[in-house]
Amino acid sequence: MSGSRLTETQLTESQAAETQAAEIQPSQFRTGTGTAALAPAFLVSAAPAPGPGATGFGWPLRLLGCVLALLATDPTAWASRPPIDLLLPLLAAAGGFFGAAPVLARPVISGFRLRNRIARHRATVFAVGCVVLLTLHRPPDWLAGCEVVLLLTYLVSVDAAAAGPPGARTARRPWALLAAYASALLVFAAALLPVTDSGAWARLAAAVAVVASGAATAAVLRPTRADRPNRADGAGR
Amino acid sequence: MTPANAAVLRALGAGPGDDDSGAPLAQPEGWRPGERVLRLATVGAAAVAAALLSGEGWLLALAAGPACLLLLAAAGGARPSRSRATAEVPTRRCFEGEPLTATVTVAFDGVSGWIDPGVAPGPGTTLVSVDVTGAVVTLGFTARRWGRWSLGVVDLDLYDAGGLARRTLRVDLGEVEVFPMPVDGSLTPIPVRLPDRLGEHTARQSGEGVEVVGVRPHVWGERQRRIHWPSTTRRGSIQINQFAAERTADAVILLDAFSDVADPLTGASSLDSSLRVAAGLVRTYLRSHDRVGIVSVGGKLYWLQPGTGDAYFYRIVQTVLDIRRDLAFNTPDLNRLPPPALPHGALVYAVTPLADTRIMDVLGGLAERGNPLVVVEIPIGDPRIAENDAVEQLALRLWRLDREAVRYSLIEKGVPVVPWEGGTLDLSLAPLLRTRVQGRIR
Numbered sequence: 112m113s114g115s116r117l118t119e120t121q122l123t124e125s126q127a128a129e130t131q132a133a134e135i136q137p138s139q140f141r142t143g144t145g146t147a148a149l150a151p152a153f154l155v156s157a158a159p160a161p162g163p164g165a166t167g168f169g170w171p172l173r174l175l176g177c178v179l180a181l182l183a184t185d186p187t188a189w190a191s192r193p194p195i196d197l198l199l200p201l202l203a204a205a206g207g208f209f210g211a212a213p214v215l216a217r218p219v220i221s222g223f224r225l226r227n228r229i230a231r232h233r234a235t236v237f238a239v240g241c242v243v244l245l246t247l248h249r250p251p252d253w254l255a256g257c258e259v260v261l262l263l264t265y266l267v268s269v270d271a272a273a274a275g276p277p278g279a280r281t282a283r284r285p286w287a288l289l290a291a292y293a294s295a296l297l298v299f300a301a302a303l304l305p306v307t308d309s310g311a312w313a314r315l316a317a318a319v320a321v322v323a324s325g326a327a328t329a330a331v332l333r334p335t336r337a338d339r340p341n342r343a344d345g346a347g348r
Numbered sequence: 349m350t351p352a353n354a355a356v357l358r359a360l361g362a363g364p365g366d367d368d369s370g371a372p373l374a375q376p377e378g379w380r381p382g383e384r385v386l387r388l389a390t391v392g393a394a395a396v397a398a399a400l401l402s403g404e405g406w407l408l409a410l411a412a413g414p415a416c417l418l419l420l421a422a423a424g425g426a427r428p429s430r431s432r433a434t435a436e437v438p439t440r441r442c443f444e445g446e447p448l449t450a451t452v453t454v455a456f457d458g459v460s461g462w463i464d465p466g467v468a469p470g471p472g473t474t475l476v477s478v479d480v481t482g483a484v485v486t487l488g489f490t491a492r493r494w495g496r497w498s499l500g501v502v503d504l505d506l507y508d509a510g511g512l513a514r515r516t517l518r519v520d521l522g523e524v525e526v527f528p529m530p531v532d533g534s535l536t537p538i539p540v541r542l543p544d545r546l547g548e549h550t551a552r553q554s555g556e557g558v559e560v561v562g563v564r565p566h567v568w569g570e571r572q573r574r575i576h577w578p579s580t581t582r583r584g585s586i587q588i589n590q591f592a593a594e595r596t597a598d599a600v601i602l603l604d605a606f607s608d609v610a611d612p613l614t615g616a617s618s619l620d621s622s623l624r625v626a627a628g629l630v631r632t633y634l635r636s637h638d639r640v641g642i643v644s645v646g647g648k649l650y651w652l653q654p655g656t657g658d659a660y661f662y663r664i665v666q667t668v669l670d671i672r673r674d675l676a677f678n679t680p681d682l683n684r685l686p687p688p689a690l691p692h693g694a695l696v697y698a699v700t701p702l703a704d705t706r707i708m709d710v711l712g713g714l715a716e717r718g719n720p721l722v723v724v725e726i727p728i729g730d731p732r733i734a735e736n737d738a739v740e741q742l743a744l745r746l747w748r749l750d751r752e753a754v755r756y757s758l759i760e761k762g763v764p765v766v767p768w769e770g771g772t773l774d775l776s777l778a779p780l781l782r783t784r785v786q787g788r789i790r
Contacts, residue, residue, distance in 0.1 A: 217361050217466045217505070218383050218514075235387045239394045242410055246398040255406055263413035266391065270417070270511075274384040275462040277421065277511025291416040299409035 168272035169212050175268065176211020176237060177204050179261045183244035187251055203244060210237035211265070213273040234269050238262065252303055259295050267291070297323055355478040359467040359487075378515060379427065385512040388414040424509025425459035432456070433504055433517040437524065444529045448473065448489040450521050452502055455483070464505040464514075472497035472526055487521075494528035494623055496669040527665050528620070531628030533773030536636050537780035538597045539695045539720035539787065547596025548636050555593020562590040597638045598654050598691050601626045601664075602714070604700030604707045605646030605671040611729040618701040619672060621726045621768075623665075626699045628773050629724075630664050643689055644668045645710055653688035694719055695785055701726040702754050715761050720787035723758055723765045724776060762786065 180203035210233045221227050229236055245258055270278030281287050297320055304316055395410035437450045465485045469475045472495045477488035499521035507514045538549045550559050563576045566586035579587035603626050608619040633640045641654035642664045652667045696719045700707050714721050733740035755765045766776045
């Protein structure tokens with residue numbers, strides 16, 4: 112994917128503001144393959160769009176969805192529930208199998224019925240369903256941590272499969288993944304810490320959370336080599 | 349499934365067979381949230397709401413990850429404020445089965461993370477390839493059926509750098525002309541009387557051709573190299589070879605566009621086959637330097653007076669490319685045709701499936717005019733019936749008898765009916781070479 116990236120130029124903020132303010136004539140538009148740098152135009156990525164043939168994500172995501180849905184029903188409490196409640200894991204697994212696969216078609220309106228809309232946004236419906244199940248069945252702490260990680264993994268994977276090059280780019284950036292997982296686990300740990308408002312642990316935890324969030328954001332937003340202006344192109348000068 | 353096929357299926361949006369459904373509704377202008385932001389925001393909002401309602405603080409951790417992903421995606425760069433897409437189709441005329449290429453170039457300012465093309469191809473073309481290179485989208489089509497078609501519209505989804513928002517640019521690819529693939533043929537039957545113009549067909553009149561039609565006594569002043577010595581020796585006087593004149597022929601193709609019947613077995617369109625046969629006849633006669641014209645009946649009346657030359661083939665076909673759009677239910681009056689469209693004594697080929705009785709009125713009118721007339725019947729296949737249903741079998745038998753009666757009524761009027769069974773036209777036209785086609789003009 113990186114071979115097809117066309118990110119070559121970036122303008123400084125002042126230059127970009129000046130150019131935005133100026134009236135841009137139609138002839139000054141620059142295409143992604145043009146050479147004249149009259150307007151700040153460039154394409155971050157021109158990778159081929161994901162299509163129905165990108166089925167490499169299909170079965171792994173179904174498997175991940177089944178595991179996510181089953182764990183959301185709190186397997187540790189299955190033995191203590193009445194037999195009729197065991198239908199819930201079966202239904203959750205079925206929902207994970209059918210709903211976890213991402214929709215790879217273009218986002219066009221195929222119908223205004225609720226059935227069509229649910230089919231279009233089935234990955235979102237599935238993820239929200241898992242949140243509802245977790246709300247109804249409070250799992251043990253270790254299982255809740257697994258759920259946090261699995262749900263975030265599922266969302267990142269769906270983005271990589273269905274959101275095109277931007278989603279795939281996020282999945283390939285380790286700092287971005289680290290920031291997302293770290294923030295989720297940080298909030299999770301903060302929620303489980305036995306602190307009170309006036310205790311020393313509360314201030315320490317708050318300080319650690321602030322520092323960690325700032326460090327993660329700075330680490331992610333710092334310009335990488337690929338994002339730096341291409342001096343040979345001249346657009347950034 | 350190859351990536352190329354996957355890109356085509358994604359661009360089509362629906363199945364590959366649903367490309368006749370026309371262009372989709374126009375997307376609203378301006379930026380609107382993409383599916384990625386809807387998904388992440390919905391999950392995050394659901395987790396926050398669940399945490400607030402249930403009092404379980406750890407559920408906020410489920411919202412932290414999506415919120416972080418949204419934050420990172422939103423920091424990608426300035427989204428394009430102005431964008432424009434232009435389409436270019438280098439070749440807008442082709443024959444059936446030939447490829448067409450359209451190039452859509454997107455110009456914009458700011459940063460775009462993804463260009464996602466969606467294509468609604470026209471009814472006569474098939475999308476075969478989609479290639480996105482930078483800001484240039486190259487679409488490959490194959491012309492499937494003859495006609496003057498809209499090549500389709502392209503909806504380009506222009507995403508911002510993080511893939512959170514998108515705007516749609518619609519580009520119309522314009523019209524293309526797809527010419528029918530002419531049916532092969534080389535035989536050119538001719539009428540009894542040919543117009544008085546030099547050509548390649550042997551006329552019954554004597555003239556300056558190359559075909560010997562007899563001998564006659566020598567007249568003083570004639571060229572000695574034409575002496576027929578065997579006859580001269582036998583008769584004792586000088587005999588001269590007599591040659592036939594060589595004349596051109598006028599042919600007019602009458603195209604039946606009253607109905608378009610689909611073959612129950614193959615699904616082939618009778619109108620498609622009719623124009624292919626007509627194009628084959630036109631090309632065959634033009635190759636022998638005859639004058640060919642065309643008249644299409646059914647709906648709007650299209651006609652072109654006979655002419656000659658290789659370029660005239662394209663003029664003739666272009667004249668009738670729109671017949672599919674103008675199907676109507678009125679019976680045309682051939683008497684309203686200007687005389688140059690149907691010259692006196694021109695050989696008329698009526699290319700028809702004989703599926704509409706209104707064509708019989710037209711053929712009857714032509715026969716009364718006295719033009720030599722040949723009916724080329726386009727097969728439409730028998731209706732499908734249940735094997736064990738006696739009523740349907742009886743109906744099929746009646747249907748066949750009815751068509752036989754139609755053919756018989758034409759033959760009884762002196763109009764030869766030659767069926768075209770697919771393949772070369774020579775097999776259909778060969779029986780007409782036994783004698784010259786006769787009309788009422790003697």
